Amino acid sequence: xxxxxxxVRTHVSLDVPESLxxxxxxxxxxxxxxxxxxxxxxxxxxxxxxxLSGPExxxxxxxxxxxxxxxxxARINIAVLAATPLFAVHAGVVAAAGRAIALPAVSGTxxxxxxxxxxxxxxxYVSDEALCLQWTDGAIVPYPRPLALSADSxxxxxxxxxxxxxxxxxxxDLGAEYATGALRLEHIxxxxxxxxxxxxxxxxxxxxxxxGRSFNHWRRPDRAFELAHELxxxxxxxxxxxxxxxxxxxxLVGLLSA
Amino acid sequence: xxxxxxxxxxxxxxxxxLDGNLSLYDSATGQAAVLNGTASxxxxxxxxxxxxxxxxxILAEAYSIAADRIREDVEQxxxxxxxxxxxxxx
Numbered sequence: 001x002x003x004x005x006x007x008v009r010t011h012v013s014l015d016v017p018e019s020l021x022x023x024x025x026x027x028x029x030x031x032x033x034x035x036x037x038x039x040x041x042x043x044x045x046x047x048x049x050x051x052l053s054g055p056e057x058x059x060x061x062x063x064x065x066x067x068x069x070x071x072x073x074a075r076i077n078i079a080v081l082a083a084t085p086l087f088a089v090h091a092g093v094v095a096a097a098g099r100a101i102a103l104p105a106v107s108g109t110x111x112x113x114x115x116x117x118x119x120x121x122x123x124x125y126v127s128d129e130a131l132c133l134q135w136t137d138g139a140i141v142p143y144p145r146p147l148a149l150s151a152d153s154x155x156x157x158x159x160x161x162x163x164x165x166x167x168x169x170x171x172x173d174l175g176a177e178y179a180t181g182a183l184r185l186e187h188i189x190x191x192x193x194x195x196x197x198x199x200x201x202x203x204x205x206x207x208x209x210x211x212g213r214s215f216n217h218w219r220r221p222d223r224a225f226e227l228a229h230e231l232x233x234x235x236x237x238x239x240x241x242x243x244x245x246x247x248x249x250x251x252l253v254g255l256l257s258a
Numbered sequence: 259x260x261x262x263x264x265x266x267x268x269x270x271x272x273x274x275x276l277d278g279n280l281s282l283y284d285s286a287t288g289q290a291a292v293l294n295g296t297a298s299x300x301x302x303x304x305x306x307x308x309x310x311x312x313x314x315x316i317l318a319e320a321y322s323i324a325a326d327r328i329r330e331d332v333e334q335x336x337x338x339x340x341x342x343x344x345x346x347x348x
Contacts, residue, residue, distance in 0.1 A: 207292050225281070
């Protein structure tokens with residue numbers, strides 16, 4: 001089964017077994033944007049499981065379909081963020097009524113868990129992985145990949161946890177919706193384990209986080225430097241002690257309700 | 259280091275200001291730095307006309323504190339900022 005995915009203005013083609021293809025189609029929203037092809041990924045049944053192949057001689061044998069799906073989604077993520085013509089920053093992004101919050105952070109710091117908690121608290125979904133912006137004007141382009149939650153994250157959120165593998169969820173699974181329309185970045189929230197509550201932070205910390213978490217500032221470093229400062233000049237910067245995902249999410253909902 | 263004048267900045271360094279603090283970007287090296295208040299004040303004095311002790315003395319007077327209390331902070335800032343400066347002449 002052949003599938004085309006267009007994400008953050010780049011295009012991935014997939015050649016996968018039908019069962020995987022149907023799952024992939026259910027995990028991504030309809031994509032309206034067109035972009036140039038950037039990568040081709042394939043999954044084929046193998047006597048020992050499934051064989052994945054892709055760019056740069058990527059070739060991997062995995063034992064079962066859930067693992068194949070998980071690896072395929074990870075490879076799609078790598079491919080689109082490497083090729084996107086947008087400025088991409090490692091961050092979760094949620095929104096309400098066109099107003100967005102970015103949570104710049106590296107992997108393993110609880111971004112996806114907090115984003116999922118925000119969606120359950122009523123915010124709309126932009127991304128659990130990347131804040132993607134047009135280089136010219138900083139306009140946000142959503143990157144709504146499926147949320148992949150660990151068993152621990154599921155337990156923290158009160159979601160049935162898988163016995164193995166990660167739990168792949170769409171926004172509908174969390175009772176939420178995708179953000180639509182123009183988005184304005186109003187808040188940059190930095191996860192800070194030493195903070196006991198949401199408190200204002202220097203804008204410089206926000207600029208450093210945006211630059212430091214960028215996937216591709218090296219493409220246009222001068223413009224990335226400017227854009228990071230333009231973003232924080234028009235946004236508020238905060239430190240957030242996470243607490244439980246639900247209490248942290250409630251504080252973020254409060255930011256967008258103010 | 260202390261007897262030599264510090265700076266001036268390399269011609270390829272750009273500065274942007276955020277709430278009174280500076281950010282630096284050197285297009286020649288790709289290095290960027292977001293400075294706190296003290297480091298921003300240090301940077302403004304690294305113009306090739308001041309040596310380390312003079313920078314400490316100026317900031318101590320500006321902050322109304324003893325020079326020994328800010329010497330270490332200034333030294334750390336200068337260490338960070340050196341890569342954005344034209345190296346001193348030998």
